[in-house]
Amino acid sequence: MRGLRAAPAAVSLVASGLLVPVGEARAATPPSVLTPCHRLTARTSGDRLVNGGFALSVAPDFLEIEQTVPVDGPRGRTTFLTGTWFRDDGTGQHQSNTDKSYLAFHCNGDLSLRTSTNVLLWHTGTANRGGKRLTLTSSGNLVMTTASGRVVWQSRSGWQLMPTNSVLPSRARLTYAWGDQQGVPIETLTMQADGNLVYREGSRVRWQSGTHVAGSHLTLTSTAELRVVTRGGSIVWRSRTRGSSYSVLRLPVLEQFAPSDKLLWKIPHSY
DSSP states (O other): OOOOOOOEEESSOOOOOOOOEESSOOOOOOOOOOOOTTEEEESSTTTTEEEEEEEEEEETTTTEEEEEEOOTTTTEEEEEEEEHHHHHEETTTOOOOSSSOEEEOTSSSSSEEEEEOOOEEEEOOTSSSSOOOOEEEETSOOEEEOOOOEOOOOOOOOOEEEEEEEETTTTTEEEETTTTTGGGOOOOEEOTTTTEEEEEETTEEEOOOOOOOTTEEEEOTTOOOEEEEOTTEEEEEEEOHHHHSSSSEEEEEEEEOOOOEEEEOOOOOOO
């Protein structure tokens, strides 16, 4: 995708794991928080944080946040998964399918991705800045905070998927942060309070619906049509698309994934 590491998009379930202190992992419900002097290790049951539909997982030489959403239709419920953010060795020198790489939240507050032989692949550079808690939030953002709750560092990732029969409320947004390691601007689709649906690359507005009824929301119908709808129920913008209920808006594209793969719509002027 865009010449970068490809983000996964498939019908799948998020695997489970457990965060434990340095040492052997135990089978249990994965937590959503990592504390200093602890780590997540690839290819073990302690390789991830999980919060709702989001999972932060460590793989050989690779760190990724994934989002999974349920999608309902006449064939029953299934799930759709995609990667929303990642970090790896930007030089491309370290690539392995078997290494037990690890994400360490060091006692000094730095967060680093390293190979099993301690080669540094990536880090936040947050040593001695008071970081005491790393949380994968329910909105898909990875956030390091101090004991008082002040934000030290964050991934700036978030919801990227919107399945059929769901709503993006007023003041909410979808976020695509997959390419930011390579300098690609973070993309957002915001349902603004003034009723305008706005797509941005970084701070630059690239497309908007031109609707201005305050309090409007965005919905994706069971027939895969995007609509901006007012509080009173009036439709003020629509994508004029049609697909199966097994469709999803995966910013910046609307796609059907069953019974066949089909691109239904793409936000104008997006990558």
